[in-house]
Amino acid sequence: MARWDSRLWWNTFTQLAKNRRNAAGVMEMRLLEGKVALVTGATSGIGKAVAIGFAEHGATVIVAGRREAEGRTVVETIRAAGGTADFVGVDVSDADQVERLISRGAALFGEINIAFNNAGIGSSSPRLADLNLDDFDRIFNTNVKGTFSCLKFEISQMLKQGKGGAIINTTSIEAHSALGGSSIYTASKHAILGFTKAAAVDYARDNIRINALSPGMVVTPLAKAWGGEATDIPAVLRRIPMGAFGMPEDMVGSAVFLASDLSRYTTGSVVTADGGYLAH
Numbered sequence: 001m002a003r004w005d006s007r008l009w010w011n012t013f014t015q016l017a018k019n020r021r022n023a024a025g026v027m028e029m030r031l032l033e034g035k036v037a038l039v040t041g042a043t044s045g046i047g048k049a050v051a052i053g054f055a056e057h058g059a060t061v062i063v064a065g066r067r068e069a070e071g072r073t074v075v076e077t078i079r080a081a082g083g084t085a086d087f088v089g090v091d092v093s094d095a096d097q098v099e100r101l102i103s104r105g106a107a108l109f110g111e112i113n114i115a116f117n118n119a120g121i122g123s124s125s126p127r128l129a130d131l132n133l134d135d136f137d138r139i140f141n142t143n144v145k146g147t148f149s150c151l152k153f154e155i156s157q158m159l160k161q162g163k164g165g166a167i168i169n170t171t172s173i174e175a176h177s178a179l180g181g182s183s184i185y186t187a188s189k190h191a192i193l194g195f196t197k198a199a200a201v202d203y204a205r206d207n208i209r210i211n212a213l214s215p216g217m218v219v220t221p222l223a224k225a226w227g228g229e230a231t232d233i234p235a236v237l238r239r240i241p242m243g244a245f246g247m248p249e250d251m252v253g254s255a256v257f258l259a260s261d262l263s264r265y266t267t268g269s270v271v272t273a274d275g276g277y278l279a280h
Protein backbone atom coordinates (compact mmCIF):
# COMPACT_ATOMS: atom_id res chain seq x y z
CA MET A 1 0.00 0.00 0.00
CA ALA A 2 1.37 3.39 -0.98
CA ARG A 3 2.21 5.90 1.73
CA TRP A 4 1.24 9.52 1.15
CA ASP A 5 3.23 12.60 2.09
CA SER A 6 1.62 14.85 4.68
CA ARG A 7 0.69 17.69 2.28
CA LEU A 8 -1.08 15.28 -0.03
CA TRP A 9 -2.67 13.63 3.00
CA TRP A 10 -4.11 16.93 4.19
CA ASN A 11 -5.33 18.02 0.75
CA THR A 12 -7.09 14.71 0.23
CA PHE A 13 -8.51 14.76 3.74
CA THR A 14 -9.98 18.22 3.21
CA GLN A 15 -11.23 17.76 -0.33
CA LEU A 16 -13.09 14.53 0.37
CA ALA A 17 -14.97 16.12 3.22
CA LYS A 18 -15.82 19.28 1.30
CA ASN A 19 -17.14 17.29 -1.64
CA ARG A 20 -19.74 15.69 0.58
CA ARG A 21 -21.13 18.79 2.25
CA ASN A 22 -24.68 19.80 1.47
CA ALA A 23 -26.49 21.12 4.50
CA ALA A 24 -28.63 23.79 2.83
CA GLY A 25 -31.80 24.62 4.75
CA VAL A 26 -30.96 22.59 7.85
CA MET A 27 -29.91 25.62 9.89
CA GLU A 28 -33.03 27.71 9.40
CA MET A 29 -34.73 26.72 12.70
CA ARG A 30 -33.77 28.63 15.84
CA LEU A 31 -33.77 25.92 18.49
CA LEU A 32 -31.70 27.73 21.14
CA GLU A 33 -33.43 31.11 21.24
CA GLY A 34 -33.07 32.83 24.62
CA LYS A 35 -30.36 30.46 25.88
CA VAL A 36 -26.82 31.30 26.94
CA ALA A 37 -24.27 28.74 25.75
CA LEU A 38 -20.67 28.31 26.83
CA VAL A 39 -18.35 26.65 24.29
CA THR A 40 -14.80 25.68 25.27
CA GLY A 41 -12.25 25.09 22.56
CA ALA A 42 -14.24 27.59 20.51
CA THR A 43 -11.18 29.19 18.92
CA SER A 44 -10.77 26.44 16.32
CA GLY A 45 -12.20 23.37 14.62
CA ILE A 46 -15.30 21.72 16.03
CA GLY A 47 -15.78 24.21 18.87
CA LYS A 48 -15.62 27.19 16.51
CA ALA A 49 -18.22 25.63 14.17
CA VAL A 50 -20.49 24.74 17.09
CA ALA A 51 -20.19 28.22 18.66
CA ILE A 52 -21.25 29.78 15.36
CA GLY A 53 -23.96 27.13 14.91
CA PHE A 54 -25.36 27.73 18.43
CA ALA A 55 -25.51 31.46 17.65
CA GLU A 56 -27.30 30.76 14.36
CA HIS A 57 -29.87 28.90 16.45
CA GLY A 58 -30.41 31.99 18.61
CA ALA A 59 -28.12 31.32 21.56
CA THR A 60 -25.93 33.97 23.14
CA VAL A 61 -22.46 32.43 23.09
CA ILE A 62 -19.50 32.60 25.47
CA VAL A 63 -16.52 31.77 23.26
CA ALA A 64 -13.76 30.23 25.42
CA GLY A 65 -10.20 29.16 24.74
CA ARG A 66 -6.61 30.22 25.36
CA ARG A 67 -5.99 32.14 22.13
CA GLU A 68 -7.66 35.53 22.42
CA ALA A 69 -7.17 36.73 18.82
CA GLU A 70 -8.74 33.56 17.37
CA GLY A 71 -11.55 33.73 19.95
CA ARG A 72 -12.29 37.36 19.14
CA THR A 73 -12.47 36.48 15.43
CA VAL A 74 -15.20 33.92 16.23
CA VAL A 75 -17.02 36.54 18.31
CA GLU A 76 -16.84 39.00 15.40
CA THR A 77 -18.19 36.35 13.00
CA ILE A 78 -21.18 35.78 15.29
CA ARG A 79 -21.80 39.51 15.79
CA ALA A 80 -21.51 40.21 12.06
CA ALA A 81 -24.34 37.73 11.49
CA GLY A 82 -26.52 39.54 14.05
CA GLY A 83 -25.77 37.28 17.03
CA THR A 84 -24.52 37.98 20.54
CA ALA A 85 -21.21 36.64 21.84
CA ASP A 86 -18.16 37.50 23.89
CA PHE A 87 -14.76 35.93 24.47
CA VAL A 88 -13.47 34.72 27.83
CA GLY A 89 -9.92 33.38 28.00
CA VAL A 90 -9.35 30.07 29.79
CA ASP A 91 -6.85 27.28 30.13
CA VAL A 92 -9.13 24.39 31.10
CA SER A 93 -6.26 22.48 32.72
CA ASP A 94 -6.29 25.13 35.49
CA ALA A 95 -9.36 24.65 37.71
CA ASP A 96 -9.16 28.20 39.09
CA GLN A 97 -9.37 29.58 35.56
CA VAL A 98 -12.37 27.36 34.82
CA GLU A 99 -14.13 28.62 37.95
CA ARG A 100 -13.46 32.21 36.84
CA LEU A 101 -14.72 31.39 33.32
CA ILE A 102 -18.07 30.24 34.66
CA SER A 103 -18.54 33.20 37.01
CA ARG A 104 -17.40 35.67 34.34
CA GLY A 105 -19.66 34.08 31.69
CA ALA A 106 -22.65 34.14 34.02
CA ALA A 107 -21.91 37.76 34.98
CA LEU A 108 -21.69 38.79 31.32
CA PHE A 109 -24.99 37.30 30.20
CA GLY A 110 -26.93 36.60 33.42
CA GLU A 111 -26.80 32.80 33.34
CA ILE A 112 -25.43 29.74 31.57
CA ASN A 113 -28.00 27.28 30.20
CA ILE A 114 -25.89 25.21 27.81
CA ALA A 115 -22.26 24.12 27.96
CA PHE A 116 -20.27 22.41 25.23
CA ASN A 117 -17.12 21.04 26.90
CA ASN A 118 -15.01 20.56 23.85
CA ALA A 119 -11.46 21.81 24.59
CA GLY A 120 -9.06 18.98 23.99
CA ILE A 121 -5.70 17.96 22.66
CA GLY A 122 -4.66 14.90 20.71
CA SER A 123 -1.55 12.83 20.84
CA SER A 124 0.95 11.76 18.25
CA SER A 125 1.31 8.14 17.49
CA PRO A 126 3.81 6.18 19.56
CA ARG A 127 2.64 3.00 21.17
CA LEU A 128 2.05 2.85 24.93
CA ALA A 129 5.55 1.80 26.01
CA ASP A 130 7.05 4.71 24.04
CA LEU A 131 4.94 7.28 25.87
CA ASN A 132 5.98 8.88 29.16
CA LEU A 133 4.36 10.42 32.22
CA ASP A 134 4.69 13.94 30.83
CA ASP A 135 2.52 12.88 27.87
CA PHE A 136 0.04 11.39 30.33
CA ASP A 137 -0.12 14.55 32.47
CA ARG A 138 -0.41 16.88 29.48
CA ILE A 139 -3.28 14.99 27.85
CA PHE A 140 -5.14 14.08 31.03
CA ASN A 141 -4.79 17.58 32.52
CA THR A 142 -6.51 19.12 29.49
CA ASN A 143 -8.94 16.42 28.39
CA VAL A 144 -9.97 14.79 31.67
CA LYS A 145 -9.23 17.27 34.47
CA GLY A 146 -10.40 20.06 32.16
CA THR A 147 -13.72 18.35 31.49
CA PHE A 148 -14.13 17.49 35.19
CA SER A 149 -13.53 21.14 36.21
CA CYS A 150 -15.93 22.41 33.57
CA LEU A 151 -18.63 19.97 34.68
CA LYS A 152 -18.10 20.81 38.36
CA PHE A 153 -18.45 24.57 37.99
CA GLU A 154 -21.10 24.49 35.25
CA ILE A 155 -23.32 22.13 37.27
CA SER A 156 -22.88 24.31 40.38
CA GLN A 157 -23.90 27.37 38.35
CA MET A 158 -26.92 25.59 36.85
CA LEU A 159 -28.03 24.34 40.27
CA LYS A 160 -27.80 27.91 41.58
CA GLN A 161 -29.95 29.13 38.66
CA GLY A 162 -32.52 26.38 39.38
CA LYS A 163 -33.69 25.97 35.77
CA GLY A 164 -31.81 22.85 34.70
CA GLY A 165 -29.51 22.92 31.70
CA ALA A 166 -27.87 20.92 28.94
CA ILE A 167 -24.21 19.93 28.93
CA ILE A 168 -22.41 18.19 26.08
CA ASN A 169 -18.93 16.72 26.43
CA THR A 170 -16.89 16.10 23.30
CA THR A 171 -15.63 12.55 23.41
CA SER A 172 -14.54 10.67 20.26
CA ILE A 173 -14.91 7.41 18.42
CA GLU A 174 -11.92 6.63 20.64
CA ALA A 175 -14.24 6.66 23.66
CA HIS A 176 -15.70 3.46 22.18
CA SER A 177 -12.83 1.86 20.29
CA ALA A 178 -9.08 2.18 19.82
CA LEU A 179 -7.70 3.42 16.50
CA GLY A 180 -4.23 2.32 17.59
CA GLY A 181 -1.23 4.45 18.50
CA SER A 182 -2.99 6.91 20.79
CA SER A 183 -3.50 5.09 24.06
CA ILE A 184 -3.46 8.08 26.44
CA TYR A 185 -5.86 10.03 24.23
CA THR A 186 -8.10 6.96 23.94
CA ALA A 187 -8.11 6.52 27.72
CA SER A 188 -8.85 10.23 28.21
CA LYS A 189 -11.90 10.01 25.94
CA HIS A 190 -13.15 6.89 27.75
CA ALA A 191 -12.81 8.85 31.00
CA ILE A 192 -14.87 11.74 29.61
CA LEU A 193 -17.60 9.27 28.64
CA GLY A 194 -17.50 7.92 32.20
CA PHE A 195 -17.94 11.41 33.66
CA THR A 196 -20.79 12.02 31.21
CA LYS A 197 -22.74 8.97 32.38
CA ALA A 198 -22.00 9.40 36.09
CA ALA A 199 -22.89 13.09 36.17
CA ALA A 200 -26.03 12.48 34.09
CA VAL A 201 -27.28 10.01 36.69
CA ASP A 202 -26.40 12.33 39.58
CA TYR A 203 -28.17 15.40 38.16
CA ALA A 204 -31.10 13.94 36.21
CA ARG A 205 -33.57 15.00 38.94
CA ASP A 206 -32.22 18.55 38.72
CA ASN A 207 -33.15 18.59 35.03
CA ILE A 208 -29.52 19.01 34.04
CA ARG A 209 -29.02 16.75 31.04
CA ILE A 210 -25.45 15.64 30.35
CA ASN A 211 -24.61 13.89 27.09
CA ALA A 212 -21.61 13.24 24.87
CA LEU A 213 -20.85 13.91 21.23
CA SER A 214 -18.46 11.42 19.68
CA PRO A 215 -17.00 12.78 16.45
CA GLY A 216 -15.31 10.51 13.97
CA MET A 217 -12.43 11.86 11.92
CA VAL A 218 -13.03 15.56 11.38
CA VAL A 219 -10.90 17.95 9.35
CA THR A 220 -9.31 20.20 12.02
CA PRO A 221 -5.78 21.15 13.12
CA LEU A 222 -5.96 18.39 15.76
CA ALA A 223 -6.65 15.76 13.10
CA LYS A 224 -3.95 17.23 10.90
CA ALA A 225 -1.44 16.73 13.70
CA TRP A 226 -2.64 13.14 14.17
CA GLY A 227 -2.43 12.19 10.51
CA GLY A 228 1.14 12.24 9.36
CA GLU A 229 3.30 10.85 6.65
CA ALA A 230 2.75 7.32 7.89
CA THR A 231 -1.03 7.55 7.57
CA ASP A 232 -2.47 5.41 4.84
CA ILE A 233 -5.44 7.49 3.65
CA PRO A 234 -7.18 4.91 1.45
CA ALA A 235 -7.03 2.40 4.31
CA VAL A 236 -8.48 4.91 6.78
CA LEU A 237 -11.26 5.84 4.36
CA ARG A 238 -12.16 2.21 3.81
CA ARG A 239 -12.99 2.05 7.52
CA ILE A 240 -15.58 4.85 7.17
CA PRO A 241 -18.81 3.53 5.60
CA MET A 242 -19.77 6.98 4.23
CA GLY A 243 -16.35 7.11 2.55
CA ALA A 244 -15.43 10.63 3.66
CA PHE A 245 -14.09 12.56 6.61
CA GLY A 246 -16.28 15.01 8.52
CA MET A 247 -16.04 18.78 8.46
CA PRO A 248 -16.42 20.74 11.73
CA GLU A 249 -19.80 21.99 10.48
CA ASP A 250 -20.97 18.37 10.26
CA MET A 251 -20.87 18.26 14.09
CA VAL A 252 -23.21 21.23 14.58
CA GLY A 253 -26.56 19.49 14.10
CA SER A 254 -25.75 16.78 16.66
CA ALA A 255 -24.54 19.37 19.18
CA VAL A 256 -27.65 21.51 18.66
CA PHE A 257 -29.87 18.44 19.11
CA LEU A 258 -28.20 17.62 22.45
CA ALA A 259 -28.31 21.27 23.56
CA SER A 260 -31.98 21.81 22.66
CA ASP A 261 -35.29 20.59 23.97
CA LEU A 262 -35.45 18.19 21.02
CA SER A 263 -33.39 15.86 23.25
CA ARG A 264 -35.34 16.59 26.44
CA TYR A 265 -35.64 12.87 27.40
CA THR A 266 -32.01 12.11 26.58
CA THR A 267 -29.32 12.11 29.25
CA GLY A 268 -26.17 10.08 29.88
CA SER A 269 -26.21 9.25 26.20
CA VAL A 270 -23.90 9.56 23.21
CA VAL A 271 -24.49 10.83 19.71
CA THR A 272 -21.85 9.68 17.27
CA ALA A 273 -21.14 11.75 14.17
CA ASP A 274 -18.65 9.52 12.43
CA GLY A 275 -19.87 8.62 8.94
CA GLY A 276 -20.80 5.18 10.31
CA TYR A 277 -17.30 4.32 11.55
CA LEU A 278 -18.40 2.67 14.80
CA ALA A 279 -21.12 0.67 13.08
CA HIS A 280 -18.61 -1.05 10.83
Ligand SMILES: NC(=O)c1ccc[n+]([C@@H]2O[C@H](COP(=O)([O-])OP(=O)(O)OC[C@H]3O[C@@H](n4cnc5c(N)ncnc54)[C@H](OP(=O)(O)O)[C@@H]3O)[C@@H](O)[C@H]2O)c1
Nearest residue numbers: 041043044045046065066067091092119120172218220222
Ligand atom coordinates in the same frame (compact mmCIF):
# COMPACT_ATOMS: atom_id res chain seq x y z
N1 LIG B 1 -10.85 16.37 14.76
C1 LIG B 1 -11.18 15.12 15.02
O1 LIG B 1 -11.04 14.23 14.16
C2 LIG B 1 -11.76 14.76 16.37
C3 LIG B 1 -12.31 13.49 16.52
C4 LIG B 1 -12.87 13.13 17.74
C5 LIG B 1 -12.87 14.04 18.79
N2 LIG B 1 -12.30 15.27 18.63
C6 LIG B 1 -12.33 16.18 19.79
O2 LIG B 1 -12.92 17.40 19.41
C7 LIG B 1 -12.47 18.43 20.29
C8 LIG B 1 -12.06 19.63 19.46
O3 LIG B 1 -10.96 19.28 18.67
P1 LIG B 1 -10.75 19.78 17.18
O4 LIG B 1 -10.58 18.59 16.34
O5 LIG B 1 -11.75 20.80 16.85
O6 LIG B 1 -9.27 20.41 17.32
P2 LIG B 1 -8.71 21.88 17.26
O7 LIG B 1 -9.18 22.58 16.05
O8 LIG B 1 -7.26 21.73 17.51
O9 LIG B 1 -9.40 22.59 18.52
C9 LIG B 1 -9.06 22.30 19.83
C10 LIG B 1 -9.62 23.40 20.70
O10 LIG B 1 -9.32 23.09 22.08
C11 LIG B 1 -8.81 24.24 22.68
N3 LIG B 1 -7.90 23.88 23.76
C12 LIG B 1 -6.88 22.98 23.74
N4 LIG B 1 -6.26 22.95 24.92
C13 LIG B 1 -6.90 23.84 25.72
C14 LIG B 1 -6.73 24.26 27.05
N5 LIG B 1 -5.76 23.77 27.86
N6 LIG B 1 -7.57 25.20 27.55
C15 LIG B 1 -8.55 25.73 26.78
N7 LIG B 1 -8.77 25.37 25.51
C16 LIG B 1 -7.95 24.44 24.99
C17 LIG B 1 -8.09 25.00 21.57
O11 LIG B 1 -8.10 26.38 21.87
P3 LIG B 1 -6.83 27.25 22.34
O12 LIG B 1 -5.61 26.66 21.68
O13 LIG B 1 -7.17 28.62 21.89
O14 LIG B 1 -6.81 27.12 23.81
C18 LIG B 1 -9.00 24.75 20.39
O15 LIG B 1 -10.02 25.71 20.34
C19 LIG B 1 -11.35 17.80 21.11
O16 LIG B 1 -11.84 17.46 22.38
C20 LIG B 1 -10.98 16.56 20.33
O17 LIG B 1 -10.43 15.56 21.15
C21 LIG B 1 -11.76 15.65 17.45
